[in-house]
Amino acid sequence: MSKTDTTESTAADEAAGAELSTAPKEDREGRGDAVTGGPVLGAVGWIRWFWRQLTSMRVALILLFLLSLGAVPGSLVPQNSADEMKVQAFKDAHPTLTPLYEKLQFFDVYSSVWFSAIYLLLFVSLIGCIVPRSLQFVGQLRSRPPGAPRRLDRLPAYTTWRTAAEPEQAREAALALLRKRRFRAHRAGDAVAAEKGYLREAGNLAFHVALIVMLVAFAWGQLLKSEGGKLIVEGDGFSNTLTQYDDFKSGSLFGTDALEPFSFTLDSFTGTYEKSGPQRGTPRTFEAAVTYSRGGADRKAVIRVNEPLKVGDSKVYLIAHGYAPVVTVKDGRGKAVFHGAVPLLPIDNNITSTGAIKVMDGYRDQNGKKEQLGFQAFFVPTFAGAGQGTMFSQFPALDFPVMALTGFHGDLRVNAGLPQNVYQLDKSKMTQF
Structure with a gap:
């Protein structure tokens, strides 16, 4: 081969290599650094991308994990919504941690900005995930399974066998067998089309819908709830009015006129404890005998731990006890x-x-x-x-x-x-x- 042929061949190879190169065109042409052109996401494109990420199952699981993780300090650190006295005692005992906890809103975890943000994002993520999937699932239920393909060799898995039965008998036998095995099946021309797996998707959707209902109920309860505490000495009474409470908290949609009209008197309180053994001092009985009224005749009741007095929509719990000499x-x-x-x-x-x-x-x-x-x-x-x-x-x-x-x-x-x-x-x- 001559030198000229070798030079021409080398130049052709370089030209072909340049065409196949993934480097920017400007770099290949030797015109300095430059950024390659490509699809540019506008405002609508970024919104769509963010929405798809937010409504993905992966992000929903991450948010659910963050929500459970965020509830940890609410369990370990005293909360103002539960017991302000314990919160104050914690602050007095931990003067160094208190400023940090206050900035992180650890004393009001469930109403904090960061916990509410996780909660709302999870709620939106579940709604955005469940609604289109539910519509798609309904459409699948209303439609029939797709017909059988003409060329089975295009399927990832298939099998063939021979039978002496008539085609109609084979179709009827296949249809009966598939329905017996809980397939949705129907005749599709010369073939039988069948499909299953709907129950799994239905259970998946039911779980997510139940989770949404739970989140909605929690949010609704926080908006309409009311709770308060009152220290009552044996022999004293209580009327369910705002001025009678030692502390009272309510949601933003709650009105004081919604307080249930009732009253009660603490007749006696009984507390017993284990007197011996490794569980010595463990509470065994906490009972408050009360006489209550709801605008009618007086009634007797006993309030126990986790067995509140129910008056209409209100519940009276035992939350603590002590002595009053x-x-x-x-x-x-x-x-x-x-x-x-x-x-x-x-x-x-x-x-x-x-x-x-x-x-x-x-x-x-x-x-x-x-x-x-x-x-x-x-x-x-x-x-x-x-x-x-x-x-x-x-x-x-x-x-x-x-x-x-x-x-x-x-x-x-x-x-x-x-x-x-x-x-x-x-x-x-x-x-x-």
Whole structure:
């Protein structure tokens, strides 16, 4: 081969290689760096792409996982919607974590921005996934299975066999066999067409529809719900009005006029505990005997754990219990200036409790000046005994009740215009006896 032929062949190869190259045309032509042209997504294209990603099953599973993961701090960290006292106790015990948790909304997980965003995205994803699939499934149910192909060798799997039966007999036998095996089958010309698998898709759709219904019910319940707490001492009563609650929360669509009109009196409370064995101190019985009325005759009922009192659409639950010692405070002349049950706040499983006794008008100093009295109370239902080295309760029942008091006199600051915790004393203007 001559040198000229070799050169021409090499040039032809290079030209062919350039045509087959995946490099940008500008680079192949030696005109510097450039970006290749291609399909450009406009605003509508990006919206379609985002919608397809959001309504895919993969994204729905990811959102469902994130929702369950987001509920973890709601289970581990005290929530304002459940018990504000526990939230405050957690903040007092963890001053370093509290600012971080407040920024992350860990004390209000289920109403936080990030949990609501996951919830809404999951809801939209399920709706966008279920609606077209449901329409497609209905269309499949209304249509017949497709006819048999003319060339079986184009199918991924097929088989043949010979029979001495007439064609009509073979078709009838095939039709009966397929229907017996729960295929949707029908005659399609000279063949029998059959299809199955609809029940699996129906179950899949039913599961997702049930999940949507659950999400809708949860959201609807959050909008219309109302819940509140009230500390009731044995012998006291309660009327279902807004002013009677110690704390009350409701959804944005709830109106106070929707409160069920009823009232009840706590006649007695019974609590028993395991007295021996490895489960000593475990609660065995929590029962509240009440007398309730709904605008008619009085009725008797017993409220137990997970067995609420049902009055119309309202339910009254037992959520906690403690002790309220009956305390009498007398002045120097022997006159009773305070008498009543003082609810105390449990601080452990053995119901070691703390609280405050506030006497608004019951003391005059040496100069005749009227002062208020306050007592910091520490109560144990079962005292270990003198010299045992601990004041904490040894058992939750009233086996050896003891209460220690620390007295103060001065100004309780109850008229300062600021709300006070009923279990604590403001000692800023008081002097200890």
